[in-house]
Amino acid sequence: MKKQSIVAASLISIVLAASPVQAAEPLEFQKVMKELGKNMQIITDGISREDWDMVAKTAPMIAEHPQPPLAEKTRIISFMGAEMSRFKSFDMQTHEAAHDLLHAAHEKDGQKVIEAFQKVQSSCLGCHQTFRSKFTEHFYGKPGN
Numbered sequence: 001m002k003k004q005s006i007v008a009a010s011l012i013s014i015v016l017a018a019s020p021v022q023a024a025e026p027l028e029f030q031k032v033m034k035e036l037g038k039n040m041q042i043i044t045d046g047i048s049r050e051d052w053d054m055v056a057k058t059a060p061m062i063a064e065h066p067q068p069p070l071a072e073k074t075r076i077i078s079f080m081g082a083e084m085s086r087f088k089s090f091d092m093q094t095h096e097a098a099h100d101l102l103h104a105a106h107e108k109d110g111q112k113v114i115e116a117f118q119k120v121q122s123s124c125l126g127c128h129q130t131f132r133s134k135f136t137e138h139f140y141g142k143p144g145n
Contacts, residue, residue: 027139028068029076036065040124043101047113055113056105062120063098079138083131090127094120 039061046054067073080087097119104112136142 027076028072032066032068036062036124040121043117043120046105047110047117050110052105052108052110052113056102059098059102059105063095063102079135080131087127087131090123090130093123094127097123 039058042058043055043062046052046058068076077084097116101113101116101120104116
């Protein structure tokens with residue numbers, strides 16, 4: 001009887017681990033996205049006040065944003081499957097545009113700053129429109145918005 005309970009508990013654990021809704025707590029990736037959102041707002045504020053130093057200080061936080069832990073990254077890669085290259089492409093576009101933003105801010109060239117920031121925003125939007133809903137449904141059991 002005790003052995004059957006252990007086997008049953010093990011099977012339940014395996015089934016729950018294989019379930020698409022695995023995150024009782026937010027993924028570290030979600031925390032990274034929230035921090036990126038805050039940095040985007042700081043840059044918007046910096047642009048509106050022509051505070052190029054603030055923009056230059058914040059742009060690298062977008063370009064070199066933290067990565068989720070390896071185990072979480074593996075789960076994300078597994079979920080993304082063949083679409084991982086497209087996901088990575090959006091990340092690379094964001095990275096490059098944020099570096100352009102940094103250089104434009106150092107030059108104190110408002111027009112270039114705005115153009116580079118528009119590219120950052122476009123790459124973020126493209127990724128969100130492509131993946132956010134599927135991602136949040138898979139990892140949190142609810143559609144993204």
